[in-house]
Each structure stands twice: as structure tokens, then as C-alpha cells.
Amino acid sequence: MSLRFNYRSANEPAFQAMLKIETFASKSGLDKRLYEFIKIRASQINGCAYCxxxxxxxxxxxxxxxxxxxxxxxxRESGDFFTDEEKAVLELTEAVTEISKAGVSKELYEKVRTYFDEKQYVDIIMAINVINNWNRLAISTGMYPECF
Incomplete structure (x- = not known):
């Protein structure tokens, strides 16, 4: 496996734009562990080994x-290892990452809103979006663990 090219140096303004979105999402107030759960679950779905x-x-x-x-x-199959709040966010992560399959149902929206207000809901969507963007950059440019 080889890195196709370093997108960071090939297009510095694009990389800086991504960092701004990442900074926004990481400073939104979302619990840091929950943010990492989002990043991991989306990366699993997208097949991004680097992320x-x-x-x-x-x-x-x-x-x-x-x-x-x-x-x-x-x-879903892990019993009580995750809280209901974490499960709601993981489910939303799956739905948004695979948005073309079924969208985000009213039931899922309401489940997430049980734990999060409108601002927090948008923060979660932004966190899901940013990791999906990072995954697409990494996969498209051939990134793999420890490639730098």
C-alpha cells in the first residue's frame, strides 16, 4: 500500500478549511468521548483504516x-455497554453517514432529541459530517495507518 499523495501539502487551503470545520465541531461542547465514538463508527462504515x-x-x-x-x-448487540444516549448518537451517526439509504427517521430524530437540544443536535450532525469528510479525503488519497 502506498500513499497517493499528501493532500495537506498539495492543497493547503483545502486542508485549512477542513481544520476550521474540525475546530468548530471539537469546540461545540459535545462530550469528547462521544465525539470519538462518532468518528470511530463513521470510519468503520466508510472503511477508513487511517481514521x-x-x-x-x-x-x-x-x-x-x-x-x-x-x-x-x-x-446494538452489546447489551448495556453503551448508555441510551450513546446508542442514540451511534444510530444517528449510521443514519447520517448512510443518508441515501433511509434518511433520518422521525423516530430517530425524536430519540436523539430526548438527550440533546436543537443546538446540540446540529453539533452532532456537524461532528458526523466532518469525520465523513476526513474519511473521504483519507480514502481517496490512499492514506493508511502511520503513512506519514
């Missing part, structure tokens, strides 16, 4: 257990 490697390391550094990290991909 999965990065964000599982980040979550470990926050003190998250290996067991919960390994169960993110099967959160």
Missing part, C-alpha cells in the same frame, strides 16, 4: 476500555 487507527488511539488515551472500543461496531 480508525487514529481515533481508537485517541479514545484509549482518554481512558476508554478496550472492550467498549471493540464493541462500537456492534453497539
Amino acid at each position: 480508525l487507527d487514529m481515533h481508537t488511539k485517541d479514545l484509549r488515551a482518554m481512558g476508554e476500555t478496550e472492550q467498549r472500543i471493540h464493541l462500537i461496531s456492534v453497539w
